[in-house]
Amino acid sequence: MFDRIGLAGMNEEALISALAAATRAEAVAAADRLALIAEVTARQCDDEDEVSARQVIDGWAFAKAQVSAACNVSERAASTQMRIGVALRERLPRTAALFATGAVSAKVIAEITWRTHLVTDEEALALIDDGIATEATTYAVLSEAALIRAVDFWVEKYDPIAVIRSKAAAKDLYVEFDDRDDPNGVSSFWGRLRATDKEAVKQRLHGLADTVCANDPRPLGERLSAAMGALGVVGPSLERLACQCGDPDCAGSGKDPRSGAVVIYALTDQVPGTDARPAPEPGPGPQPAPEPASDEAGEPELPAEPAADPESDEPAEPAALAPAEPAPAATIPGAGAGITLDGTIIPAAMLADLIATGATVKPLAEVADLPTERQYRPSTALTAFVRMRSQTCSFPGCSKPAHRCDVDHVTPWPAGATHPGNMRPLCREHHLLKTFRTGPGGWTLTAHPDGTSQWTAPTGHTYVTRPGAAVLFPQWNIHTTVPPPRSISLLDDDYRGAMMPTRKRTRAQDREYRINAERVRNASELALAHIRAGAAKDAEAAKDPGAHGSAAGGDVVGGEMGNGGAFSDPDPPPF
Template identity: 65%
Template sequence: MFEVLDRVALAELSDEALISAVATMTQTEARAAAQRLALIGEVVARQCDDEDDDRAHQVIDGWAWAQAAVSAACNLNSHAASKQMRIAQALRDRLPRTAGLFASGAVSATVIDAITWRTHLVDDADALGLIDTAIAAEAGEYGAHSEKQLIGAVDLWVEKFDPDAVVRSRRAAKDLYVEFDDKDDPNGVASFWGRLRVTDTKILEQRLNALADTVCPNDPRRRGELRAAALAALGVVGPALERLACECGDVTCEGSGKDPRAGAVAIYALTDHSPAAGEVAPRHTRPGAAGTPDSESAATGAAPENEEQTPAAESEPAGPSEPAAPAAHTESAASSEPAEPAASSEPAAPVAGAQPAACNPSPGVMLDGAIIPAAMLAELVAGGAKVQPLAEIAALPAEPRYRPSTALTAFVRMRAMTCSFPGCSRAAHRCDLDHLTPWPAGATHPGNLGPLCRLHHLLKTFAGWTPTAQPDGTIHWSAPTGHTYSKAPGAAILFPHWNIQTPIPRKRAISLLNDTDRDTKMPVRQRTRAQDRAQRIKAERARNQLELALERAESDSDPPF
């Protein structure tokens, strides 16, 4: 019809033709989305239908295999891929009439998302058929509804044919819960909310008020801010916390001093240079020196140098890396401007290769991608945050054992920032640190290490996904289907001036032992994924039944006036 990016051609369209094109493209978009979900549904069916009991009990079952394929193909994280798979499954197996309407382009993907979710608790086939028929007859009008109206329109039919399957408020369905982060949170802060037992709430409230009362009258913060600071400090110090750091600015104030919250933060500053692929770290160096295998060995779980490491066969994923001292991972931040810590009232340790700060200092970036504004970063440093220069790449040669040193671990995680699997956004400090070429054939070297979340670590080990590292930190993945995908390190995007180039060490000619019985080592689950889902639906329906019974009882007890 016309080239949609050709602004000259678009400008020549009449108003009528332009609006007609918008309507046509809207329907085309819906049809394309329906086709995409139909394809995803086929992927799920091939892997999950007729799945035998042994495979269904494996951690990497058919669903996990399909999830990885969809995640990589669509560049989605695991949760988003699973959501798409559930929608596709519902359209394929539960709501065929609604699926047909979607395929015609009459409804949008947003409407389909709401329909499949609001009907997911229906477990009676006859009721589901009636609901599907009713919704398909009127879903073409749903696009004009607000979100609340859309939910009400779908729930009307669910309420009519299967009242126990109406999705109650997720918040109300949970007796006790705590949730974190809202998509609308501004940089530097995060929302959290929840519900506690009334007695626990009173205990917490009294504790926070008591700590808020320990600051002097000249502290400029309001009551709510003081309670927020007290709650955060409790998370760092624990029950031993006796008073809150005062911010009155008077050095003679009894409450003045370092804020324990800042002390739980590690700010990593970036440095440069590149190691040789075959270079091995010296075995006799000063204990604790940055870049040596025994640097902070107690924090990483690494054994002393004179102890032989005997890791599990590389066919078994390593256990989750032990957390470093709390400061290393609770709020790790990477900064692209090593000179920023100079804002501290106490000078930070000198950083090799540091460049003068720009006019506007750069913010910090947490490993999960959250932004720490520059002003807040300076406050953290002034308050006692640990400033830890990342080891220069030249100081990170191959290490002669399985577990990487603290310095090497920090570099690899800061470079990747997230899981190295395509589409996965799990923060690197919550991932296993994996030898991409299994050790001992693959060296413990920055060019052969990458963070992988437990799911994708298992997929690499058992499901035929093969990674290949590149000097710039990018990892190319070869899927069992023959497709290839790439995942660039987060630092390459956020800190383009940081030198993360490293040569890739050669694979050593060492045969791996016990590599023939991988299938027997696959972790298994006590209940299959289908059994877990059925149990959750059963439990939620039971809660709905109880709520309905209570509502009827209250209604029957109302006085007649």
């Protein structure tokens, strides 16, 4: 449809009219989609009993799996769509009706549902819904800041405590990672710490940054970044940073502890040597901190953190994969660009730096060298193969990196063998879904020799997920047989109901708690704002008494001063 056939003959007026109609149709389709999502959610969550609501895989989680598979989106995106759909269906019917006509976009609707989610009074919510629906057709032309002000106007009018004051204020203490504008190989992070924690971290970073010699070419900011990376992968026992002065006699020269914490998996015929990077010139440029890698690769190389203990339940750390086409040997011998299992690109120069400064390089086992294992827990080699083959959770739409997933038996052990054909990485939520919501009315997973995973939904729909290595590393042989169940008698589902993990509070109780906590915080902020405003007026009146009081003997009486300046607003917000 992008070949211009049929479009070239349209005049300008018809072209723009068609564009406007397509935009409106897109909004109508989005409204229909959210209505369907809300119905899927309602069928699983409405009238849910207390026992089911306290299970980790409750009605919401079960509906989320259906939505994420049908829409091919992550569980987080599915949950967001569900909340928007439910808000339109149950809280904002007039706004939903307007959305169904295509008068406003899905982006505007998402902002409206978010900016009103703290409103708890039904009467106030109805008034806000009416006000927004009356004006919403003009919202699409507003900037993001203007849109927020427009929606907040109605919330402020009828329920001022429900206005979202700020995202940071709601979180108080937090740390976040990754900005969409981050270049390959580096990641942003930001957050809030307690003042005392900040000072401790600051002193520790400056102390490490000062351990290099005077000839280290990096500015202070770069050395502080290196120190932060060293804390993350090495721990508090680190005494000094690796110096980059280029002098072999320098006490700080040698292997970089950050690189030493990285494991690079590579195909057996493409293992790079320690000479993967040319010898550095004196005073090299900055050496970025490595992105954590995981255990599993599909081709050349990949950076990762320490390999998993075969006796541990914890997943191995992330690793990075090198590309099918290595970089020219003349520039970076033996090393190409890499990719971590969470999708972060590791540039070729950084990957070569990691190898040259101490990263561990491990060959990745070939599938022919991975026979059936007798024990329940897969070996380190088998775990690495399974994770690198899939690279993400095997559930449709889920993008959780494989190093953060459980390595699960498709056919449960002991009936199912500990064998590469019977193992798939599943994030904890989808692992529980497969384990406790399987069979009739649940989800069924079928493994195929090429590494694909076929999921059959409760409705009978099927979804097939393809392993990431098949896309990025097509030369890597990941084909393996799928062993049949060793004995049907070993399959026993009777334990599943008793072993389902539970939560202390239901999802609805958690949400109510968060909303109430934020409303209390907002009420406190409003009260303090009124107190400060009153105090400011008192101070102004003290400077110019004649402007606020009567002239009887020069005394100041009445007005704002009569109540000490506090709560000059006739209708102060509740505490």
